[in-house]
Amino acid sequence: DQQVKQNSPSLSVQEGRISILNCDYTNSMFDYFLWYKKYPAEGPTFLISISSIKDKNEDGRFTVFLNKSAKHLSLHIVPSQPGDSAVYFCAAKRSGGGADGLTFGKGTHLIIQP
Amino acid sequence: GAVVSQHPSRVICKSGTSVKIECRSLDFQATTMFWYRQFPKQSLMLMATSNEGSKATYEQGVEKDKFLINHASLTLSTLTVTSAHPEDSSFYICSAVVRGRDYGYTFGSGTRLTVV
Numbered sequence: 034d035q036q037v038k039q040n041s042p043s044l045s046v047q048e049g050r051i052s053i054l055n056c057d058y059t060n061s062m063f064d065y066f067l068w069y070k071k072y073p074a075e076g077p078t079f080l081i082s083i084s085s086i087k088d089k090n091e092d093g094r095f096t097v098f099l100n101k102s103a104k105h106l107s108l109h110i111v112p113s114q115p116g117d118s119a120v121y122f123c124a125a126k127r128s129g130g131g132a133d134g135l136t137f138g139k140g141t142h143l144i145i146q147p
Numbered sequence: 148g149a150v151v152s153q154h155p156s157r158v159i160c161k162s163g164t165s166v167k168i169e170c171r172s173l174d175f176q177a178t179t180m181f182w183y184r185q186f187p188k189q190s191l192m193l194m195a196t197s198n199e200g201s202k203a204t205y206e207q208g209v210e211k212d213k214f215l216i217n218h219a220s221l222t223l224s225t226l227t228v229t230s231a232h233p234e235d236s237s238f239y240i241c242s243a244v245v246r247g248r249d250y251g252y253t254f255g256s257g258t259r260l261t262v263v
Binding site for chain 1: 151
């Protein structure tokens with residue numbers, strides 16, 4: 034049972050345009066969400082996160098939006114750059130205050146075309 | 148920033164042998180570390196939570212006797228894949244929680260295990 038879903042295995046975007054990566058979750062116990070960027074044979078690199086008490090968090094070119102009622106979040110990258118080409122994972126943490134492991138989606142392969 | 152060092156980066160072993168993977172926090176103390184496994188084109192699946200000085204907590208479906216976790220110090224956690232089989236071939240990644248940062252999960256660079 035996939036509790037965090039990234040339904041687009043890949044996404045192709047032209048350089049300079051906006052990239053929008055989507056993520057849906059089913060577990061209402063998730064209260065913190067993170068986005069990671071990953072290259073093959075490397076560990077994930079943290080990009081941005083958002084708490085369930087917020088609906089938006091922005092950091093430079095990256096903005097994450099959370100729609101709690103729809104159990105949906107999205108990552109916006111603008112403007113998209115060639116170096117953004119990678120696999121992006123959405124991850125979620127259960128509420129409870131302790132240090133819990135993360136639940137990941139399957140990832141979306143973002144390809145930025147020149 | 149917080150760095151997690153994971154070794155080896157890749158290992159090839161014969162079926163039936165055991166392999167140890169190390170995960171070290173270089174500039175911080177990691178009371179809790181996590182071990183994940185990733186199969187090709189799949190998500191990272193949490194295998195276990197490693198707590199310093201106590202037994203690891205395993206996720207459902209993960210064999211604790213096969214995947215031995217030791218977290219003997221605040222900077223080192225090890226995962227030993229015992230009696231490895233080809234189906235254990237995967238990408239294993241560790242992660243540590245950085246104290247003092249809200250849910251700051253830092254990941255190691257991963258280990259590609261191939262069992263032949």
